[in-house]
Amino acid sequence: xxxxxxxxxxxxxxxxIGSAAVGGPFEAQGALAKDFDLLHDDLWLGQDSYEKAEKKxxxxxxxxxxxxxxxxxxxxxxxxxxxxxxQIISSSFTARTLGIPYLGLYGACSSSMEGLALxxxxxxxxxxxxxxxxxxxxNAAAEKQYRYPTEYGAQKPPYAQWTVTGAGAAxxxxxxxxxxxxxxxxxxxxxxxxxxxxxxxxxxxxAAVDTIEAHFxxxxxxxxxxxxxxxxxxxxxxxxxxxxxxxxxxxxxxKEKFTDCGILIYRDDQPVFAGGSGCACxxxxxxxxxxxxxxxxxLKRILVIATGALLSPMSYQQKETIPCxxxxxxxxx
Amino acid sequence: xxxxxxxxxxxxxxxxxxxxxxxxPKIPILRNCIRAFLLxxxxxxxxxxxxxxxxxxxxxxxxxxxxxxxxxxxFLSVLxxxxxxxxxxAQWGGAGTAxxxxxxxxxxxxxxxxxxxxxxxLGVGGNMFKIAGPVIVYGVFSAFVVAIISxxxxxxxxx
Numbered sequence: 318x319x320x321x322x323x324x325x326x327x328x329x330x331x332x333x334i335g336s337a338a339v340g341g342p343f344e345a346q347g348a349l350a351k352d353f354d355l356l357h358d359d360l361w362l363g364q365d366s367y368e369k370a371e372k373k374x375x376x377x378x379x380x381x382x383x384x385x386x387x388x389x390x391x392x393x394x395x396x397x398x399x400x401x402x403x404q405i406i407s408s409s410f411t412a413r414t415l416g417i418p419y420l421g422l423y424g425a426c427s428s429s430m431e432g433l434a435l436x437x438x439x440x441x442x443x444x445x446x447x448x449x450x451x452x453x454x455x456n457a458a459a460e461k462q463y464r465y466p467t468e469y470g471a472q473k474p475p476y477a478q479w480t481v482t483g484a485g486a487a488x489x490x491x492x493x494x495x496x497x498x499x500x501x502x503x504x505x506x507x508x509x510x511x512x513x514x515x516x517x518x519x520x521x522x523x524a525a526v527d528t529i530e531a532h533f534x535x536x537x538x539x540x541x542x543x544x545x546x547x548x549x550x551x552x553x554x555x556x557x558x559x560x561x562x563x564x565x566x567x568x569x570x571x572k573e574k575f576t577d578c579g580i581l582i583y584r585d586d587q588p589v590f591a592g593g594s595g596c597a598c599x600x601x602x603x604x605x606x607x608x609x610x611x612x613x614x615x616l617k618r619i620l621v622i623a624t625g626a627l628l629s630p631m632s633y634q635q636k637e638t639i640p641c642x643x644x645x646x647x648x649x650x
Numbered sequence: 651x652x653x654x655x656x657x658x659x660x661x662x663x664x665x666x667x668x669x670x671x672x673x674x675p676k677i678p679i680l681r682n683c684i685r686a687f688l689l690x691x692x693x694x695x696x697x698x699x700x701x702x703x704x705x706x707x708x709x710x711x712x713x714x715x716x717x718x719x720x721x722x723x724x725f726l727s728v729l730x731x732x733x734x735x736x737x738x739x740a741q742w743g744g745a746g747t748a749x750x751x752x753x754x755x756x757x758x759x760x761x762x763x764x765x766x767x768x769x770x771x772l773g774v775g776g777n778m779f780k781i782a783g784p785v786i787v788y789g790v791f792s793a794f795v796v797a798i799i800s801x802x803x804x805x806x807x808x809x
Contacts, residue, residue, distance in 0.1 A: 365767060366767035367767070368767070461764055465760070465781065466760040466761045466763065466764035466765075466780075466781075467737070467760070467764060468731050468732075468734060468736060468737050468756070468759070468760035468763055468764070469737060469740075469756065469757060469760040469761070469764075469781065470731075470736050470737045470739065470740025470741070470747050470748065470753065470756050470760070471737075471740065471748075472682070472740060472741055472743075472744040472745075472748075473741065474677050475675040475676075475677065475678070476674050476675055509662075509663050509666045509667065509670075510658075510659040510660075510663035510664075510666075510667060511667065511670070516674070519670040519673075519674060522670070523666060554673065554674055554675065557673050558669070558670050558673045561669075561673065562669070588741075591675075
């Protein structure tokens with residue numbers, strides 16, 4: 318059911334019956350390592366290219382999520398997924414392996430919540446008994462495509478971010494045990510004219526703020542009803558900007574409740590500049606860390622706002638600015 | 651940001667960019683300059699040492715010793731790139747590692763390594779000069795322009 322301008326309320330409250338987070342070597346050393354289902358110490362995952370390694374990450378996340386849901390892959394009715402590699406090959410090739418009816422998505426790093434929102438919509442509208450939503454990113458594959466070769470010696474500015482190597486997947490179903498998806502706010506594309514591809518946090522912060530404002534306006538939920546409000550991958554710089562911008566717009570989220578997956582995922586002493594980024598940043602933190610905390614009873618209701626920068630290496634070279642988007646999903650235990 | 655770029659922005663965008671700028675960490679330019687000076691200086695000192703070595707122990711003079719010196723530096727740079735720590739040195743040293751010949755060797759070897767997964771012809775061959783290519787193109791072109799200017803001045807009896 319639509320509420321307000323851009324928010325879906327899921328009356329049946331679809332259940333996340335299984336979720337999984339898979340990570341790479343840098344994530345294994347990170348702050349949330351214990352909440353991952355599977356961690357790899359090899360950036361290549363035994364494959365002969367980074368792209369194949371990313372596909373492997375996504376396949377493992379999907380298989381683990383399906384297994385944790387107590388299902389077989391034949392039981393899953395729809396699969397929706399997105400990633401950062403050109404023509405979303407990690408997703409499509411995973412769909413090839415799984416053989417589940419598939420819808421490919423592209424929302425850059427907002428793909429995790431875009432997928433979860435759409436899977437919940439399918440399930441809530443009774444067009445599916447269950448659906449699988451997934452996303453992935455790979456540090457070296459993303460660097461190769463968006464920036465320079467991984468071993469190239471370019472000095473990065475302090476506001477740059479570190480793409481998470483990993484994948485996250487969730488099985489959403491009409492019935493079962495687990496956290497429930499109650500609402501989703503679909504974001505608008507916001508472009509504040511920033512064009513520095515190293516400064517994603519500052520570019521994406523206004524999109525996150527726009528979606529957060531829309532969510533509270535449409536749902537009428539008060540900030541105090543959430544135990545945690547987490548942005549996807551704004552990093553330290555973007556998160557600070559988003560917090561200040563929200564205050565300016567009259568939404569004051571207490572510091573202890575307002576966090577960012579890109580800040581949480583790594584330890585402070587890891588050389589990740591302003592924090593984590595990439596599709597897997599919000600996906601692994603939500604499907605691994607947040608859902609574990611919800612199951613342990615530490616969190617009752619959370620809002621995850623996955624942020625995405627919708628640029629391409631070509632649009633940046635053609636001097637286009639960076640359009641950004643954010644999708645918010647509200648989950649409760 | 652340049653004024654021309656700024657003119658295309660709406661007042662809201664300009665206002666936001668100022669708002670964001672105030673919250674971004676500044677690039678530590680002075681620190682980067684000092685580090686670049688130190689690391690660039692160290693690389694050049696090593697080069698000078700090699701130069702002296704080839705002149706003293708081998709049959710090279712001041713003019714020809716440059717060739718084996720550059721070859722050794724390129725070899726070291728490619729070795730460090732392949733072992734995966736040249737980029738870490740570069741993050742610390744910035745322009746100090748980029749400006750000497752080691753930086754140039756790194757651009758080519760890193761691109762070649764990166765695209766090996768697409769095969770030796772289309773991958774390595776096609777992408778090796780992805781970053782170094784523009785340097786060669788404009789290096790040769792500016793040398794051409796400078797040569798034309800120099801010849802013209804000489805022709806006019808200037809030198």
